[in-house]
Amino acid sequence: MAISIRYSLVLKEIDSLRTYPVVGTLPDFLKNRHRFLEWVTEVLIKHPANTIAVRGPGDVGGIVTANPMNVEHILKTNFENYPKGSAASPWTAYPMSRQGLPTLTWRTVISRIEESPQMIPAQRKTASFEFSKRSLRNFVMETVQQEIQNRLIPFLQTATKTNKTIDLQDIFERFTFDNVCMVAFNYDPKFLFFDDSCNLSSSPFALAFANAANITAERFRYALPFLWKLKKHFNIGSEAILKQSISTVRDFAMKIIRSRRSSTNKENTDLLSRFIISTNNSDELLRDIIISFILAGRETTSSTLAWFFWLLSTTPQVEGKIIRELESVRTQFQKGPSELFDYQELQEMQYLHAAVSEALRLYPPVAVDSRACKEDDVMPDGSIVKKGQFVAYNAYAMGRLEAIWGRDCGSFVPERWLDEKGMFRAESPYRFPAFHAGPRMCLGKEMGYIQMKSIVACVMERFEIDVLGKDQCPKHFLSLTMRIKGGLPVRVREKKMKGPYRI
Numbered sequence: 001m002a003i004s005i006r007y008s009l010v011l012k013e014i015d016s017l018r019t020y021p022v023v024g025t026l027p028d029f030l031k032n033r034h035r036f037l038e039w040v041t042e043v044l045i046k047h048p049a050n051t052i053a054v055r056g057p058g059d060v061g062g063i064v065t066a067n068p069m070n071v072e073h074i075l076k077t078n079f080e081n082y083p084k085g086s087a088a089s090p091w092t093a094y095p096m097s098r099q100g101l102p103t104l105t106w107r108t109v110i111s112r113i114e115e116s117p118q119m120i121p122a123q124r125k126t127a128s129f130e131f132s133k134r135s136l137r138n139f140v141m142e143t144v145q146q147e148i149q150n151r152l153i154p155f156l157q158t159a160t161k162t163n164k165t166i167d168l169q170d171i172f173e174r175f176t177f178d179n180v181c182m183v184a185f186n187y188d189p190k191f192l193f194f195d196d197s198c199n200l201s202s203s204p205f206a207l208a209f210a211n212a213a214n215i216t217a218e219r220f221r222y223a224l225p226f227l228w229k230l231k232k233h234f235n236i237g238s239e240a241i242l243k244q245s246i247s248t249v250r251d252f253a254m255k256i257i258r259s260r261r262s263s264t265n266k267e268n269t270d271l272l273s274r275f276i277i278s279t280n281n282s283d284e285l286l287r288d289i290i291i292s293f294i295l296a297g298r299e300t301t302s303s304t305l306a307w308f309f310w311l312l313s314t315t316p317q318v319e320g321k322i323i324r325e326l327e328s329v330r331t332q333f334q335k336g337p338s339e340l341f342d343y344q345e346l347q348e349m350q351y352l353h354a355a356v357s358e359a360l361r362l363y364p365p366v367a368v369d370s371r372a373c374k375e376d377d378v379m380p381d382g383s384i385v386k387k388g389q390f391v392a393y394n395a396y397a398m399g400r401l402e403a404i405w406g407r408d409c410g411s412f413v414p415e416r417w418l419d420e421k422g423m424f425r426a427e428s429p430y431r432f433p434a435f436h437a438g439p440r441m442c443l444g445k446e447m448g449y450i451q452m453k454s455i456v457a458c459v460m461e462r463f464e465i466d467v468l469g470k471d472q473c474p475k476h477f478l479s480l481t482m483r484i485k486g487g488l489p490v491r492v493r494e495k496k497m498k499g500p501y502r503i
């Protein structure tokens, strides 16, 4: 108890976070809304326990932490005490699912915009079992390779010929949307589709999905939440678009589910078939599960890839090491120059695995994640949380803590993930919670690495990527995930592929 008193005293001394009578820390939050993530990170880094108490009007409030001991306590040791909670997560109340809307208060300013409605334990069990199967992994691998071969490479080749500036983040978003739809319900929205001048197509399903997700995320940026509620009540502006988009997505998903149920082809390759075969879920529940998977997988890998290619553009030595590793794997497996890497070959790429993980450390797509507190509790660092308050962990700040990563924590150094033999060394998920940790850990981690490593290997072997304005660190945009604001503009040149031929 004494420790927490000491921390709250220290807290008052940090001039960037003051506690005022009645309104608590709200004024500082509002003042720094435009640079919320940087500001919270600065405050957390300065604080001796890397935890801050946030107080609002009345008894609302909670803590934001970057302390691994607290993260372990919240996500594992005392997991039952920290459910998602309505105010803790926009997605738990995501209107595309059926759980109703949360009461949005100023607290949501610090809420992380999550990518997935919470699955109930039975659904999670089924999903987790399916994700552990080799057959699903093979299906993921196959769909990734097809999208690379039929869409990504031809698109980048066309971009080379037209010499157009392209937004690489947008391309990755289109790729992952197509891919996650294929894995979820074997439907190809053809979002990464283009003509000879490199103009990209639009997909009504993808557009409706993006609108629904982005407008929901926007709600959490309203300083006066009654404004969006008013729009919703009168069905005008963004709320009218949201309503329309949600019904497009739902109708579409429902059509696929019904046609699958009546189909005689009972092949269980995608997730939908697997859920139909192994559970008794209603169509509405299946629809929500499938939508939640698409939400979880559509922007997480693409935003990581966009940050990765920017980081790479600033570190030619890292680029060189990845290229050498790709050459060596190609030689080891005697692959022809145009053949794509398979799962086993991706597993050999230890340095690439480290480089992607390093990008995730610095730019975790889920930058801040939060939970609600069920009963009064004391964190391992002594901070007190009351029933009904929120607890949030800040993965972005944790990636910038010297105490975890050492003095070079601000630099992109994949080597920190390798042991003396050059093998990837995983970090504790409580120190590196990019994929969350404990019983609700991300189910798509392996799928994410398959996508990211396959794409990076393909692009780096075949193309030179010239990032425009690479000397400026891009600004981030917090929507459902932490994306690059304005995208990643690049010019592409085709490389001549060298390397061993299969004999």
Ligand code: HEM
Residues within 6 Å of the ligand: 114, 115, 116, 117, 118, 119, 124, 180, 292, 293, 294, 296, 297, 298, 300, 301, 304, 364, 365, 366, 369, 370, 433, 434, 435, 436, 439, 440, 441, 442, 443, 444, 445, 447, 448
């Ligand atoms: C770089 C890639 C990814 C990152 C960093 C990431 C991160 C996360 C995080 C932080 C959570 C926890 C959310 C929460 O409960 O608050 C999560 C959950 C989840 N992720 Fe991922 N994710 C990634 C890719 C994927 C992919 C490709 C899929 C596949 C569709 C996926 C499926 C899921 C699912 C189903 C959950 C919910 C688990 C549950 O509620 O029990 N993720 N992910």
